[in-house]
Amino acid sequence: MAEAETTGSTQAGPKITLIWLNESRAQRIVWLLEELGLEYEVKAYKRREDKQAPAELKEFHPLGKAPVLIIDGRTLAESGFIVEYLVDRFGPRLKPPTDDADNYLQYKHLLHYAEGSLQPYLLLALVVSMIKGAPVPFFIKPITSRIADQLSKPFITPNLVSNFDYLESLLKGKLFFVGNELSGADILLSFPVESAAGRVGSWFNKEKYPNLFAWMDRIKERPAYTQAHDKVAKIEANL
Template identity: 45%
Template structure:
């Protein structure tokens, strides 16, 4: 039996969506973020030393990291979600599967960190200095990268139904989280193809079932 160790408001939601799309028998073990730190609870370290979600166990097998989990589930249970060998669709599949966390997410996480610096810096003179530093780094480095990345994704989605072409694939599950995060923060107005894509996946029956089972998820 597959067990998904599921943390609220996390990348785990895309694994839950995949499990529902595959119509597999599985169990969910729910974990809640710490209200003060927003970190995963230490009990997750009993499953994997780093204590981060998502993690799945499948019998004696433990798999962590979203991309690795998606590849494992697709290879073992969902061959139809991986394009055929030596095709452009497969090359796109592999590219976007790695692009999501290798290129798209790091500057978005940096933006989140700097936003928290702005919000939490005290007293006033410290806040003023912190804001200036954060603004300079964001405007001079991270925001141009984020904008370039999202424009690139939006252009791809203008010309493709799904990330690997005409068919849903494992790459779509991997890409869903960063695009949902962007869309939830108002990115849909600037990137209409991304907005349409996010709305499309939110309308899927499997996605709706995953939301019902997963609980709190701010990006939906």
């Protein structure tokens, strides 16, 4: 069952509805909407016991995933596309100008990189953790643990290390991923980087990745991030 809440500014603007799901990538879209100062409604849904999205989400998009943004009657899916659309239309300050070619191309690259290169390995890490934690008989447990380790050690972990090493290098001498100003790329990358802390292992730590952890502290200090966090907490409490 969905919980609906209208939030944001009171200025006249487009009619925006965010289809939101707990424990999903929709959280960062709330942050972006707050950064842009837009008025929006949240239709919130809760995952089923099996952690899958409820069937009701297919009323908004055939894939039944979240986030989905409905704006002035148009339905937008895919986090990267939603971020790009909102920034292009309402928040040019959240992207470099096109005549700043190096930063602009880096920004566009990161919008695709976050979902295309980084997120798949995090999903695999989540699947492996679910295999390891699966409620199976004790005599089966060594088998499932071995399968998980064979996926993780030679394949998932090395690729995650490469990706986070890359992101760490991008922040060298910079406050944000595209220069010293927040951009849509930072908002899009917030979910995979923050979720990594509880998903990929103890090797992802402040000592190994000081730039990434300083960046996480930095974005959490932004008023819009705090407002989004508080709104999401309220939504989750009412589900």
